[in-house]
Amino acid sequence: MxxxxxxxxxxxxxxxxxxxxxxxxxxxxxxxxxxxxxxxxxxxxxxxxxxxxxxxxxxxxxxxxxxxxxxxxxxxxxxxxxxxxxxxxxxxxxxxxxxxxxxxxxxxxxxxxxxxxxxxxxxxxxxxxxGWPVVDDTIEFVDRHGTPLDLGRVFTPADDPADVAHFLREAGYLHLRGWLDPADMTEVSSDIDRALPHYREGDGRSWWATLEDGSRRCVRLQEFIAHSPATSAILRGERWEHLRGVLAGGDLLERRPVDGRGLEALIKPVGVTVGASDVSFHRDCHFGRHAYNCSNLVAGIAVTGSGETNGQLRVIVGSHRVLMPVEIAKSRPYLPVVAVPTEPGDVTVHLTCTLHESTPPLVEERRVLYTGFSLAPRTDDADANGENTSNSGGHALAALRERISQILLDEATRS
The missing domain is CATH 3.30.1050.10 (SCP2 sterol-binding domain)
Known part of the structure; x- marks a missing residue:
């Protein structure tokens, strides 16, 4: 099933x-x-x-x-x-x-x-x-035909869409190649360079980190889409819409809004000592509201390649099916841990319930865009007045996230 x-x-x-x-x-x-x-x-x-x-x-x-x-x-x-x-x-x-x-x-x-x-x-x-189990000794990872999954598989547009959708639901993540043009990533990276002078600490739309030499670097650019025609073209293009349909399978998925904060550009520099740059294992729903929002899909677009030398995404396979505590995931995970090295233009996808982390760069920085797809609102997500309430509780959580972000930024500034 x-x-x-x-x-x-x-x-x-x-x-x-x-x-x-x-x-x-x-x-x-x-x-x-x-x-x-x-x-x-x-x-x-x-x-x-x-x-x-x-x-x-x-x-x-x-x-x-x-x-x-x-x-x-x-x-x-x-x-x-x-x-x-x-x-x-x-x-x-x-x-x-x-x-x-x-x-x-x-x-x-x-x-x-x-x-x-x-x-x-x-x-x-x-x-x-x-009723989400903390442990499950019977868990298996198999394809649509019952064969064990190749956890390192990279899917291309030539693969059967049903296999792509099944892998995502079975394992909790995907590695995609060939869905975007790698040549476009050079322009996106240039857009990041051109956008950086428009951000400053305390502007409410960027995150900063301290490096080993004491310098401060911008590591997260929100509202980046306004500075990147290349990114706008990708997310409004036919390939991205085709990908949405493949990932949806039998579910109704919507693209995140292109404008505003529906997309972020992240820079992962070498030698971060203070600041929220590379985050150890967590779920995107670990602050709460899993039962109201999940599972949404987070898509990472590799602007540069990623790997052991410049950091990469790692996921805990099946952790959307087994409720492994976050702190145990950091020290003694009891499900397979898989690294997802990428080439420019690759796309990674993970469910908001899947435990994942970003490893720090060791030799050179990497760059990545994050956006995603959301489950369509349910028809009965309405209050007594007929108004849709599917995001009302989310506003409180968004405020909490902003408060936590400010705490992290304040600590980084003091350090």
């Missing part, structure tokens, strides 16, 4: 304030009946401690009895203890914000546990809410 690309199970129109007592009485029993065994299996496999949640003067604990997840009043021994406000618990209980988001925004208060424990419980909680 094909793996579903559309994993949306929640709607912003259904958001409400969730009190922990009401959650435990009304929602928890049904969730445990459906997903409690998966959570217990994850707790055992990852040797996770119990979780105790403090809200005001009260506390509640979650742990495994060996077969399922249980809840009790009070704080239990050996537990990771997390202190939340009522609003924070409501967000967490509805997959609006994760512990990871709160931690990165410097808002999470916890004790008697490690950052790994926090990451593990983010995954276990999402398993409870959505």
């Amino acid at each position: 094909p793996i579903a690309l559309d994993r949306r199970t929640r709607r912003d129109a259904d958001l409400r304030h969730v009190d922990i007592e009401d959650f435990l009485a009304a929602d928890f029993p049904g969730l445990v009946a459906r997903h409690g065994r998966l959570v217990a299996r994850g707790i055992a496999s990852l040797q996770a401690p119990p979780l105790s949640i403090e809200i005001g003067a009260s506390s509640w604990s979650f742990s495994s009895d060996g077969t399922t997840l249980t809840a009790s009043r009070g704080t239990v021994g050996g537990a990771l203890v997390v202190t939340l406000s009522e609003a924070e618990f409501s967000d967490w209980a509805q997959n609006q914000r994760s512990f990871n988001a709160m931690l990165t925004a410097r808002e999470l208060r916890y004790r008697d546990g490690s950052e790994v424990d926090v990451s593990v419980w983010d995954s276990l909680w999402l398993t409870l809410l959505e």
Whole structure:
């Protein structure tokens, strides 16, 4: 049976304030009946401690009895203890914000546990809410005919579109070649050089990093499309539209808007010491809202080539199917890790649920454009007044991302 690309199970129109007592009485029993065994299996496999949640003067604990997840009043021994406000618990209980988001925004208060424990419980909680397993010993990666996938395969326009779409859903990523003209990348790179003088620190549309020699470099150019006729022609062209149709398979996909911040140009310089340039393993939905937005597709256009010497994309195969905690992915991943070296004009695609990272350049910088494709809004994503709400919660998450970006930028500036 094909793996579903559309994993949306929640709607912003259904958001409400969730009190922990009401959650435990009304929602928890049904969730445990459906997903409690998966959570217990994850707790055992990852040797996770119990979780105790403090809200005001009260506390509640979650742990495994060996077969399922249980809840009790009070704080239990050996537990990771997390202190939340009522609003924070409501967000967490509805997959609006994760512990990871709160931690990165410097808002999470916890004790008697490690950052790994926090990451593990983010995954276990999402398993409870959505039934996405933390471990799956039966997982396989096979093509449409049942043959094991070649995880290093590069797809061209001559390949069967059904094979391309299947690989993406099976493995969580793609490496594409021949869909764009490599010669166009020289002009795109020149556009980046011409655009750089139009960006400055603090302009709200660029990210900067400190290099080993103390200099500051612009590493992310938002709204780049306004400076690059070559990029505009690519994303408005027939080849890009053809690619959208191939990736969609049986799903409805929309191109990201070409204007505004639907595309970013990234420069990956050698020797970054401070700043968000090369990011270790993460999911694009790890701040929250997986159940409202996933899976969208992130497309990287290789302006320069990539590899071990100048950095490259690496993905954890099947991590859109197995909810490996982010912090464990960084140190001891238990699914295959694949590097995706590229040539100029190559396109990489990964699902927003797929764990991926960018390795740092060692010898020379690389350049890449990032854009993507989004699932079409659902017909019933509407509130009582008939207004579409599919992006309303996303605005809050976007604001959170901006806050986190500002924290990272402030830290880089202080350093």
